[in-house]
Amino acid sequence: MKYRLLIIVMFVCFNSVLKAQQPNIVWITSEDNSKHYMKLFDEHGIETPNIERLAKNGIVFNNAFSNAAVCSAARSTLITSSYGPRLATHYHRAEGKVTLPNNQTMFPAYLRKAGYYTANNAKEDYNINKPDDVWDDSSKKATWKNRKEGQPFFYVFNIGTTHEGTLHFSEETMNTTKTNTNPNSVFVQPNHPQTDLFKYTNAYYRDKIQAMDAEVGAVINKLKDDGLLENTIIFYYGDHGGVLPFSKGYLTETGLQVPLVVHVPEKYKNLSIFNAGSQTDAFVSFVDFGATVLNIAGIEIPKTMDGKPFLGDNIKEQTITKRNETFGYADRFDEKYDMVRSYRKGNLKYIRNFQPFNIDGLMNAYRYKQMAYAEWFNLFKAGQLNKTQSKFFETKAVEELYDIEKDPFETNNLADKEGYQAELKTMRKTLISWMECQPDLSFYPEFYLLENAIQNPVEFGNAHKKEIKSYLNISNLALLDYDKASSKISKHLTSNDPWKRYWALIVCTTFAEKAKAFIPQIENIMKSDTQLINRMRAAEYFGVTGLKDTTKDMIETVYQSKNDTEALLILNAIALQKDFYQQYNFSINTSKINKKLLENKLISERVAYINSK
Structure with missing residues (x-):
């Protein structure tokens, strides 16, 4: 009996040690940031000393992507580690929230079940009916401090300083508020008008990025003050691209490609194939983030997830370094509809416009609160834009193909160029196959999905896979x-x-x-x-x-x-x-x-x- 009791005590102690060894995981998320405005990632960006300090002993991911280019669709992908078109979570903002299947939930629930304390401060913005078992605390007061002694935690801190709404300044602000960044020193991307307003907006936005960086530093300092830094894996990333015109809400690289830095303490270096202070060109996407967190925590990844981990045990270097693909999707953004899908492989980016007669620059009330959008449209109507700048207000090609390394702002469509036809056909085929496999629910109008699929979109999609494929085939007649x-x-x-x-x-x-x-x-x-x-x-x-x-x-x-x-x-x-x-x-x-x-x-x-x- 004593021997049996001793074994039980030893097992409990061993289990406690294992739990104590599980790393804390922190996500620091800034809103509406693509990598293009930070010097750490781009020569035209602003310095971000706190994020750069994190990178010195961390990993810089040069190719990290949000699969959707707007808040709720991107966050729904993050929280489920699953693609939006399969779950019908890709419309922004949801007119009706999706119910997940019984065999799937938001990934923090798996952490809680494994003993983690989960806290979110504070933005959710999911297009999903949230189950009750996701967060221990999701509020503006959420913190790791409320966990049990020795309990590992997953903590999300959201920074809204760079959100799109901060660029809804007035003409009075522009005339009276001097930016720290010199407007005459900033780079204005080639498809934008090279006006004083666009220069000021670029400078103003870079100031906001530096203010955001200070908030990132404050979170890191709190972890340090609490003696947690060496037990905590920290992710810093932007929640999608943005927010200058033709970024947030669009499948441009400025809408999809986000900054990502991950700090892995020395004691957990076995959970990363990357050396501290290194950079990688491996592609990682939001769909992978939840699966990665579970893998770091040593939790089995549910088969219902689409994502693949890039950190944690059993990750092979050759597998990760070969990753060079990502998929993107855009549909309704508030009152503006369009259906666009993208596929990037290496330097090449393929875009499929399913309704190419829809104009990118179509009025969107919230978007056009930004003075730069309004000025851009007015200059177009006045005939004062060049060919590259006018593209935003013109009909689109059914297919677009860009070499991102040579053309980062996607101004030169290569889809009809003779030397790119083999790549075009291969990428088209891959995207079509991906959409069939989802299956992509956007081949039904959104209102029909709300009436017929909202209670279980996955089951609906699987039951109508044949029909969806037929609609995709009809849409592809436009390619002939x-x-x-x-x-x-x-x-x-x-x-x-x-x-x-x-x-x-x-x-x-x-x-x-x-x-x-x-x-x-x-x-x-x-x-x-x-x-x-x-x-x-x-x-x-x-x-x-x-x-x-x-x-x-x-x-x-x-x-x-x-x-x-x-x-x-x-x-x-x-x-x-x-x-x-x-x-x-x-x-x-x-x-x-x-x-x-x-x-x-x-x-x-x-x-x-x-x-x-």
């Missing part, structure tokens, strides 16, 4: 010469499946006037389709091409809509017609709109903008 695509378009315009008709209409609009042979079918859909959104897509075809004035038809679909996200998508198409293409004048009678829809701020703001002169 029109003569080769036309017979298949005709078939799908008269399909019994409404979403085949939906994608056939989008392909017609992509081909524009080349598809005018289908005018009778498109008119028939506009007048009598069972899906209101298809009637809008048909009317949109005529608006984009200018073959017929369908302003009344488009407005009528607004009046008939009873669904928030359906109405937002319709209003997106109307805003396109107002500002681009035929620049029609629209007058929407708010008394004819479903009253419940007008309670949605995004809808009321969009309607007000459309009605403005």
